Amino acid sequence: MCYRARAVSAVASRENIRLYELVLENGISASPYVWRTRFALAHKGLAFQSVPLGFTEIAAAFSGELRTVPVIEDGEERVGDSWHIADYLERSYPARPALFSGCAEYAMVRLFDAWFSAEILRRMFRSYVLDIHNAARPADRLYFRTSREARLQGTSLEACVADRVSRLPELRDALNPLRAQLERGPFLGGASPNYADYLALGAFRWVASVSTIPPLAQGDPLLAWLERGFDLYGGLARDARLKPLAQ
Template identity: 40%
Template sequence: MAIKLYELCGRDPGQLFSPHCWKVRLALRHKGLDFETVPVPFTKIPDVEGGASKTIPVIRDGDKVVADSFKIAEYLDETYPSAPTLFGGEGGRQLSRFVESWSQRVIHPALAKMLILDIHDILSDTDQAYFRQSREKAIGKPLETIVEGREAHVEAFLKSLEPLRGLLGSRSFIGGETPLFADFIVFGPFQWARVASAFSILPKADPVAEWFERCLDLYEAEGRKVPAAA
């Protein structure tokens, strides 16, 4: 029986844009596991598996329900040890926690500041109302104000990627010559940007952009199955 993966979607059910869901999608492909996607809009998340989690991704594997992208990756490695590893051992698992912490403190907030209105615009009317109310309450500003002058923030964001750029100058993936879950962690927010917004951020010649293109091509170009925003 295929694993069921609940993924966040926009107005179009095929527009799967969540960075955390993409981590899991590539993890499943990396492990060679069969899965089926269940698109879920923001306002339907409370209905997933009887309210199993306030956020997605969530997977159902037989009678097991697991939420949270990192916990799902740990579950997949523990449950399917004969399939390719996601962490390369305990040390890799702990280092992936660092990569996750760095990504969520550096990449995610910077991209959200530039793309939040574009994300709003790809949602259904009901989800737009929820998204605007919740984000404006949390941030204290209208979405339109948050993205004002976003072009001026790109340079600082690109500079913040220098540790990643330096690493990728000597290898194909964060995991080395082949990808690991750490790659999927960082791929997630860039795929989020690619699917949700046409705003250009990464120069083509940037080593980070070249790595991202390699990640898009992984597993029969899984990342390209959802088109980039026009």
């Protein structure tokens, strides 16, 4: 496949993978990017050991070399960034189910990710950033507030979410391309899920971990897809602590 042009030779299956992930005060795994990797590992049929970290523990865990999660350790290999991890899993475990059917699908999912990040994740972040702060470990909250308010160019978390109820229709409308695609099949990937499903499901799993106001309306056709997605791999994304995604 063309995107593997720079890949190293495949390694033997070790299956002692450690996944470093972000957790909230209640212990729930809450990062849209970590959830992409959780789904990817499950898709590949690879077991892993979870290593939970708070926001302020990430840099120290990797001696400052990596500052975000997900990160996986597979034997002597350490890989950060959800896309780098997906590439690593594809080239290291070629006998396992493929995350991408070929170069064309890989390129299209990359394009979908760019659109989704700009149009959906951005809106989700601005609607739920205060909820994330309030759900974080107490020791992480000052760091989270300082770093995210800097990202918001000095806007306070409270000011950022002040008009979020009036902005919900904008988020819901932005999701129309997903609804259109799901008219053609049960998953964004068609008859079965692919990495596009995983990155979108991961975003909703993140919101469900923290939200104090659901992003969707009752009866939204996305809800059936979310039910199917959260049920994948033995209910991988299910957790009794999750908040409702519709009202």
